[in-house]
Amino acid sequence: MTAAERVVLRIARPWLSRLVGAGLLAAGTELAGLALMATATWLLITAAGQPPVAALTVAIVAVRTLAIARGALRYTERLAGHDAVLRIITEVRARIFATLSTRPARATDRSGDALSRLVSDVDAVQDLLLRVLVPGAAAGLVAVLAVLGAGLLSPLAALPLAAGLLLAGVVLPWLASALTRRTAAEVAPLRGALAVDAVDLTAGAADLAAFGATEAALARAAGRAAELARLERRLALIGWAVDGAGVLLAGATSAAVVLTALHAGTSGTLVGVLAVGTIAAVESALALVGAARQRTQLGTALSRVSALLTDPPPAPVAGAAAGTPGLDAVSVTYRAGAEPALRDVTLRLPAGRRVAVVGPSGAGKSTLLAVLAGAVRPDRGTVVGAGDPHRVGGLFADAHVFHAPVRDNLLLARPDATDEDLAAATSAAGFLDWVRDQPAGWETEVGEDGGQLSGGQRQRLALARALLLRPEVLVLDEPTEGLDPGAADAVLAAVVAATPGAIVLVTHRLSGLDDFDEILVLDAGRVVQRGRHADLVARPGWYRDQWSTQQGYLAVAT
Numbered sequence: 001m002t003a004a005e006r007v008v009l010r011i012a013r014p015w016l017s018r019l020v021g022a023g024l025l026a027a028g029t030e031l032a033g034l035a036l037m038a039t040a041t042w043l044l045i046t047a048a049g050q051p052p053v054a055a056l057t058v059a060i061v062a063v064r065t066l067a068i069a070r071g072a073l074r075y076t077e078r079l080a081g082h083d084a085v086l087r088i089i090t091e092v093r094a095r096i097f098a099t100l101s102t103r104p105a106r107a108t109d110r111s112g113d114a115l116s117r118l119v120s121d122v123d124a125v126q127d128l129l130l131r132v133l134v135p136g137a138a139a140g141l142v143a144v145l146a147v148l149g150a151g152l153l154s155p156l157a158a159l160p161l162a163a164g165l166l167l168a169g170v171v172l173p174w175l176a177s178a179l180t181r182r183t184a185a186e187v188a189p190l191r192g193a194l195a196v197d198a199v200d201l202t203a204g205a206a207d208l209a210a211f212g213a214t215e216a217a218l219a220r221a222a223g224r225a226a227e228l229a230r231l232e233r234r235l236a237l238i239g240w241a242v243d244g245a246g247v248l249l250a251g252a253t254s255a256a257v258v259l260t261a262l263h264a265g266t267s268g269t270l271v272g273v274l275a276v277g278t279i280a281a282v283e284s285a286l287a288l289v290g291a292a293r294q295r296t297q298l299g300t301a302l303s304r305v306s307a308l309l310t311d312p313p314p315a316p317v318a319g320a321a322a323g324t325p326g327l328d329a330v331s332v333t334y335r336a337g338a339e340p341a342l343r344d345v346t347l348r349l350p351a352g353r354r355v356a357v358v359g360p361s362g363a364g365k366s367t368l369l370a371v372l373a374g375a376v377r378p379d380r381g382t383v384v385g386a387g388d389p390h391r392v393g394g395l396f397a398d399a400h401v402f403h404a405p406v407r408d409n410l411l412l413a414r415p416d417a418t419d420e421d422l423a424a425a426t427s428a429a430g431f432l433d434w435v436r437d438q439p440a441g442w443e444t445e446v447g448e449d450g451g452q453l454s455g456g457q458r459q460r461l462a463l464a465r466a467l468l469l470r471p472e473v474l475v476l477d478e479p480t481e482g483l484d485p486g487a488a489d490a491v492l493a494a495v496v497a498a499t500p501g502a503i504v505l506v507t508h509r510l511s512g513l514d515d516f517d518e519i520l521v522l523d524a525g526r527v528v529q530r531g532r533h534a535d536l537v538a539r540p541g542w543y544r545d546q547w548s549t550q551q552g553y554l555a556v557a558t
């Protein structure tokens with residue numbers, strides 16, 4: 001058993017009894033099928049000798065009962081198996097989602113890939129349980145019972161049956177997975193890459209078209225799709241050959257059993273029963289070939305799932321639960337060997353404190369917010385308040401707007417918000433008038449990722465949602481991006497007025513910061529200047545230069 005499979009089984013433990021129940025029902029189904037074949041064969045052969053009907057009654061009733069039992073058992077097995085597995089994968093999905101949403105976004109994580117993990121890799125967990133473990137265990141049990149049963153009819157004939165079952169249930173599955181392992185390992189990453197292509201081609205369609213890159217991107221995706229098809233054809237071919245070998249094996253085992261039984265002097269009727277029973281038993285053991293094939297195909301997806309499931313949760317940050325929120329001597333490095341994105345940053349955020357974080361592009365502003373919110377773990381230093389959206393939360397870069405009415409988008413932040421709460425937050429974000437102008441009001445649909453809104457409206461909606469959260473520390477990454485300068489100043493002033501807690505504002509615009517308690521100027525992850533607006537414009541440095549540049553633009557613009 002691989003490490004990834006152990007991880008899945010550990011998660012499945014609370015539902016193990018349900019899974020075992022499903023396995024026993026599956027074994028019962030197979031056994032009922034096997035017994036049905038054997039009894040029906042006995043019935044046919046015996047009936048040919050035209051005995052009194054009374055001699056056949058038991059067998060006739062048995063055939064009917066077994067036929068009905070097989071159907072009933074199959075149905076309950078499917079029901080029990082799916083019930084257990086759906087519960088397990090709900091848990092797996094929840095854990096993967098929790099891991100993906102809390103750990104630092106790494107440079108290698110592409111949204112399409114993460115999505116494909118959630119969807120297709122979790123299906124792999126389902127397949128492992130439903131198509132590998134449950135039928136595999138059932139087939140093993142049936143094989144043992146079939147050999148015992150055959151042994152009762154003809155002890156010697158049980159030997160070739162055991163050999164045939166061993167070949168069908170152990171050697172052939174091993175061969176099938178050995179032949180497909182390499183190809184199967186290439187398939188899963190290729191599917192992941194294709195999922196990323198699909199996301200790029202749809203979400204990035206407008207940009208690809210604007211740069212004339214649609215053809216090339218389509219060709220790349222088509223190339224990958226063709227490669228995937230080639231690999232899957234190869235897997236299908238191997239599967240076909242192995243299936244053929246299985247059929248031959250069933251026939252050969254049956255012949256060997258018949259010859260041995262005849263040689264041992266077993267009665268003709270029982271030899272017939274053994275012949276048909278052997279074919280049924282080998283066929284049921286051949287289910288292990290399918291299970292093994294599935295298992296190799298699942299390997300890569302399962303190890304990706306288990307990598308996510310065993311990803312250690314962000315280390316509990318010292319004092320995260322209590323104390324004034326803030327950072328103490330925090331440093332962050334995203335990749336080994338890269339320059340730190342934050343170096344030794346300290347920031348206290350008692351209620352009511354207004355802090356702005358400014359600096360050139362790439363200085364580490366968004367990283368500072370991400371550390372505060374607990375989305376990125378610092379290498380050094382302590383963070384207080386991280387990881388609890390009600391302590392530190394707000395508007396982050398690229399906030400997602402959901403394909404839902406305005407009201408649902410807002411209630412995400414505060415499910416019990418009243419209409420007055422909604423109105424207050426949207427009003428501060430400068431979005432209330434727009435909502436009131438819509439015929440559907442709060443029920444107005446905003447389209448996929450807010451596609452039916454203008455950039456500014458989308459931003460105001462995301463901002464209103466952040467305000468509704470009312471965390472201890474409201475973080476705002478470029479809240480007025482996309483608004484014209486006049487509107488930006490008005491919205492910022494309204495937001496500050498409407499927020500009783502602390503505010504950490506990341507912004508490129510330096511206007512409207514006069515009343516802020518502290519402004520941090522970051523450069524290459526370091527705090528190079530800090531103070532109030534009036535102090536900073538009086539001192540030479542990035543802030544004063546930037547301030548005069550922006551004032552100059554304003555002078556030209558007005």
Ligand SMILES: Nc1ncnc2c1ncn2[C@@H]1O[C@H](COP(=O)(O)OP(=O)(O)OP(=O)(O)O)[C@@H](O)[C@H]1O
Binds near residue numbers: 105334362
């Ligand atoms: N997920 C990430 N993985 C690796 N490096 C990252 C990641 N996010 C940011 N960085 C790097 O960290 C540094 C700081 O980035 P950050 O986004 O915090 O800057 P910023 O000041 O917010 O920039 P901007 O004003 O352009 O938004 C940059 O050099 C950036 O390349």
